[in-house]
Amino acid sequence: MATSAKAKKKTVRIASGLKRSRQNVKLNAANTALRSRFRTVIKNVQKAVQAGDKAKAAELFNTAQPVIDSVADKGLFHKNKAARHKSRLSAKIKALDAQAAA
Numbered sequence: 001m002a003t004s005a006k007a008k009k010k011t012v013r014i015a016s017g018l019k020r021s022r023q024n025v026k027l028n029a030a031n032t033a034l035r036s037r038f039r040t041v042i043k044n045v046q047k048a049v050q051a052g053d054k055a056k057a058a059e060l061f062n063t064a065q066p067v068i069d070s071v072a073d074k075g076l077f078h079k080n081k082a083a084r085h086k087s088r089l090s091a092k093i094k095a096l097d098a099q100a101a102a
Contacts, residue, residue, distance in 0.1 A: 038071045058093055
């Protein structure tokens with residue numbers, strides 16, 4: 001992505017700098033995996049809502065909530081962003097009741 005356009009970084013020679021760069025690689029991989037999991041659980045709920053399957057959407061939402069909360073707890077996303085996603089997904093699931101009644 002954007003890193004390929006950047007100039008080549010200077011090689012670190014200090015031991016603490018080498019350790020920091022190793023840690024950054026690990027943390028980057030962990031954060032990328034968490035971010036991907038966050039997006040996936042949200043997409044799964046949205047697909048169930050689009051299909052109109054309230055039971056499946058509610059079940060997926062219940063499994064998505066802890067994932068969304070853990071990402072916020074780890075500081076990957078702000079807690080308000082997590083709350084916003086949960087609120088919007090919940091509203092979409094509740095809206096399925098109104099569609100079914102109409």
